[in-house]
Amino acid sequence: MEDEIPKLYETDGIPAEKKVIYQKWEIPQIGFYWLIAELDKKENLAFGYANLNDDNFAEWGYISLDELTENKVTKCHSWKPCSFEEAQKKMQQYRRERHLR
Template structure:
């Protein structure tokens, strides 16, 4: 795993069930793990291995969900034997409410003004939506 969170950083994350009474929109997201089109936003941990938060796999916003993942599972993910899960460093990732994380907000439908296609278009330069509602790359895109 690249940029594995330090013990000090993990200690700042609430314990599992500690924020149980907090509405999902108001949950504080302390860590962001990612690889390719997969994101794990962590809100709680048991300080050993288990973490709880929001997961989006393969950019599938319709099937994204709140649930558990283990740090060891994330450590074990390797694509083509070398590409590993990364954790955004503290200088980049600022703790924020779940409703303030664009991908979570879109996947949960908390912001009806934007669609998943709008988010993809914003996140992937050159992606455009065709009239039949599929996404494709513009022919004139530059690298």
Template sequence: MWNTPTKVQLDEIPKLYATDFIPIKYKKIFLHFFIGGCDWYVAEYDGDDRFFGFAILNDDFEMAEWGYFSFKDLKDIKVKGIVEIDCDLHWQIKRASEIERIVQCRCGI
């Protein structure tokens, strides 16, 4: 993984289920991972391996969804053994409703 998030960044993310009371459009997205046409947006973290957030795979906005994904699995993804997932260095924490790619999806907001 390129630009693996720091412990400080990971510690800022609310624990799993801590934001259940917040409507999806107001959930804050703390990290953004990407590769090609795939994006993972992180809203919650269990402090070990599991994230909750929004995933768009292969630019398929119709099938994109909110759910759980593994930090380890993201770190292990390699395309042709060379290209790895990247964590957006310039990401600014923002609400899900402020992220154009999430808003474009059928179930994003």
């Protein structure tokens, strides 16, 4: 699966809502999640979307996967690749089901 994830900068020309999200990392107890669209496996650095349970301050940026694992963030192994637009719908449903903001 990680072999399918584009390298950093490979999706630059694709609008955010159309980018494919290949991985989701999360701290489900507090509603934090990171959606990964690009990956540099050598540096363990990703580009994606971070939402720390606040849609108003969520943003696209670079994410250290080492930092995520050091902070006990877990990768969702059941995640299936989908567009960012679809990922947002999944996350809204997930939050409703768990009564998160």
